[in-house]
Amino acid sequence: xxxxxxxxxxxxxxxxxxxxxxxxxxxxxxxxxxxxxxxxxxxxxxxxxxxxxxxxxxxxxxxxxxxxxxxxxxxxxxxxxxxxxxxxxxxxxxxxxxxxxxxxxxxxxxxxxxxxxxxxxxxxxxxxxxxxxxxxxxxxxxxxxxxxxxxxxxxxxxxxxxxxxxxxxxxxxxxxxxxxxxxxxxxxxxxxxxxxxxxxxxxxxxxxxxxxxxxxxxxxxxxxxxxxxxxxxxxxxxxxxxxxxxxxxxxxxxxxxxx
Amino acid sequence: xxxxxxxxxxxxxxxxxxxxxxxxxxxxxxxxxxxxxxxxxxxxxxxxxxxxxxxxxxxxxxxxxxxxxxxxxxxxxxxxxxxxxxxxxxxxxxxxxxxxxxxxxxxxxxxxxxxxxxxxxxxxxxxxxxxxxxxxxxxxxxxxxxxxxxxxxxxxxxxxxxxxxxxxxxxxxxxxxxxxxxxxxxxxxxxxxxxxxxxxxxxxxxxxxxxxxxxxxxxxxxxxxxxxxxxxxxxxxxxxxxxxxxxxxxxxxxxxxxxxxxxxxxxxxxxxxxxxxxxxxxxxxxxxxxxxxxxxxxxxxxxx
Numbered sequence: 001x002x003x004x005x006x007x008x009x010x011x012x013x014x015x016x017x018x019x020x021x022x023x024x025x026x027x028x029x030x031x032x033x034x035x036x037x038x039x040x041x042x043x044x045x046x047x048x049x050x051x052x053x054x055x056x057x058x059x060x061x062x063x064x065x066x067x068x069x070x071x072x073x074x075x076x077x078x079x080x081x082x083x084x085x086x087x088x089x090x091x092x093x094x095x096x097x098x099x100x101x102x103x104x105x106x107x108x109x110x111x112x113x114x115x116x117x118x119x120x121x122x123x124x125x126x127x128x129x130x131x132x133x134x135x136x137x138x139x140x141x142x143x144x145x146x147x148x149x150x151x152x153x154x155x156x157x158x159x160x161x162x163x164x165x166x167x168x169x170x171x172x173x174x175x176x177x178x179x180x181x182x183x184x185x186x187x188x189x190x191x192x193x194x195x196x197x198x199x200x201x202x203x204x205x206x207x208x209x210x211x212x213x214x215x216x217x218x219x220x221x222x223x224x225x226x227x228x229x230x231x232x233x234x235x236x237x238x239x240x241x242x243x244x245x246x247x248x249x250x251x252x253x254x255x256x257x258x259x
Numbered sequence: 260x261x262x263x264x265x266x267x268x269x270x271x272x273x274x275x276x277x278x279x280x281x282x283x284x285x286x287x288x289x290x291x292x293x294x295x296x297x298x299x300x301x302x303x304x305x306x307x308x309x310x311x312x313x314x315x316x317x318x319x320x321x322x323x324x325x326x327x328x329x330x331x332x333x334x335x336x337x338x339x340x341x342x343x344x345x346x347x348x349x350x351x352x353x354x355x356x357x358x359x360x361x362x363x364x365x366x367x368x369x370x371x372x373x374x375x376x377x378x379x380x381x382x383x384x385x386x387x388x389x390x391x392x393x394x395x396x397x398x399x400x401x402x403x404x405x406x407x408x409x410x411x412x413x414x415x416x417x418x419x420x421x422x423x424x425x426x427x428x429x430x431x432x433x434x435x436x437x438x439x440x441x442x443x444x445x446x447x448x449x450x451x452x453x454x455x456x457x458x459x460x461x462x463x464x465x466x467x468x469x470x471x472x473x474x475x476x477x478x479x480x481x482x483x484x485x486x487x488x489x490x491x492x493x494x495x496x497x498x499x500x501x502x503x504x505x506x507x508x509x510x511x512x513x514x515x516x517x518x519x520x521x522x523x524x525x526x527x528x529x530x531x532x533x534x535x536x537x538x539x540x541x542x543x544x545x546x547x548x549x550x551x552x553x554x555x556x557x558x559x560x561x562x563x
Binding site for chain 2: 001002003041046048049050051052053090092222223225226227228229230231232233234235236237241242
C-alpha cells in the first residue's frame, strides 16, 4: 500500500447524483487489482468534517491511473463531486484483497445492485480477457436514471441484463429475480458469481448460490477508519469469527458471511 | 542554531521525541510499516492486549460523528502469548520505544500480563488501560482512586519496567485518579481515553453501534481533553502524556504548553497515516523559529 498524491484528470456527472472521477496516480494504479479499494481524504488538510478518509473500489484501472464511480451520499462524496481537473487528492491504496479467479474457470456472472457496480467494472474487463470465457452481467438499479455502467458492460462484449425497481428500463424486478430465472433457463451453466450491492441483494444471492452449489464472491462495505487492519473497526461476522472488511476483504466467499 | 533537543523522559524511559502513536490506532506498528517511518516516532503504544484472546464487540463498531469518531471495538486481540510470539519479532526490528498497552478484568490478570511481559526485553514500558469504555468492567478500575491504585500496585509488583496509567475522562475528577495512581507507583499518566457516547439511527430507531455505546475520539474532544491535562499536570509530580483529538503540531504544542511532557496521536493516524511524523517535524520547526533549544522549556510553560 502507498499513500500518494493523485491528480484529478476528469470529473463528470454520469447520472443525477452519480459522478465518475478519473485520477492520475501511477504508483498506486500499477499495484491495483480489481476488487481492491483506495481511501481518499475528502477535504482540506485542516478540515475536521468529514474527518475520516472515504473508501472507494477501483472502478477501472489503467497503467497511469484509475477511475472511481461514486454516488453522492454525504459530505465526503459531495466534496469529491466538486473537484476539478488538476486538483490534487490524497490517496491511500491499493487496500484489501481483490477478486480472485480460480484457474481454469471460464463461466462467470456478475451481479450488481445500484452503486455496487462500481468495483465490478475492472473485474468485468479482466474476465473478458480470459480465453473462451463466457461472461454475463445483471445490473439492478432503482430506476433508469440510477442505472450505471450498462453501456460499458455491453461495449466490452458482456451480455448484460437489466432490472429496475420501477420498470423504467429493462425488466421490472430485482437483479436476483433475473439471476434465478437465468440459471433456471440456462441449464448446465455453472458460473462463478461475483456480486456487489445492497445487503438484501447479497443475502438473496447467498441463498441462490447455496441452493445451486455455485461459487460466489461478494465485495462488502463497512465504515472504514484506518483501512489497513489496525483499528479493527470494520469487523463483520463470518463463520470463522469476526473478519475485517479492509484487510480480510472487501471480497469474501459469500458462504462465509453470517448476515 | 543547533538542532533542537526533542528528547523527553517518561520515568526512566527516554524518548527521542514527545510524539507517540496511541494504543488501538496503530495496531502493533506493522500495519503501518509500509506507510510510515516507524523509527521516527517517539514511541509506539501497541493495541491493548489481554491475558486470553478476545473476539471484540459485535459490528457495527465504528461511526463518524461531527469532528470525531465513535468506536466500540471491545478490546479485540489475540491474547498475550500470541502477541509475544507474533508481534515482538517485528517490533525487534523497529528502532523506537515500544510501550505495550495491557487490559484486564481483574487485578490478578493485570499482574499476570505484566509479569509475562517483564521478561521481554523489547518492551520498554507498559501502559495500563484501566479506562476502556467498551467492555463491561473496563471502566470500573478507573472510576475510583482506590481501584485504580490497586491495579497499579499489582502491576508494579510484577514489573521493573516504567508504568504509564491511561485514565478515563468519564470520571468526576480525573486529577484525583492521577494523584492516586502516582502514589501507587505509576511513573506517568496518559489522558484522556475516549468519552462514552452514542449515536442513534432515526430510521431504524436503533443504536448505530452494535454495542449501543462507544468511545468518542477526535478533534471534537480536544478542548475538554486539554483542560483535563492542564488540571492534572498542575497536581501531579509525574509526567503527563496528553491525548485527545491532536491533528497537527499546533494541537500537540497546546497540550505540551499546558503541561504534557509528551503526546499521543490517535484518530489523526486514520486521517493521515503520516500525521505523527509530520507533527514531530512541525514541533521541531516551531522550536527553531522560536529559538527553543530544549523540549523542557516548553513543557508546562503556559502563562496564566
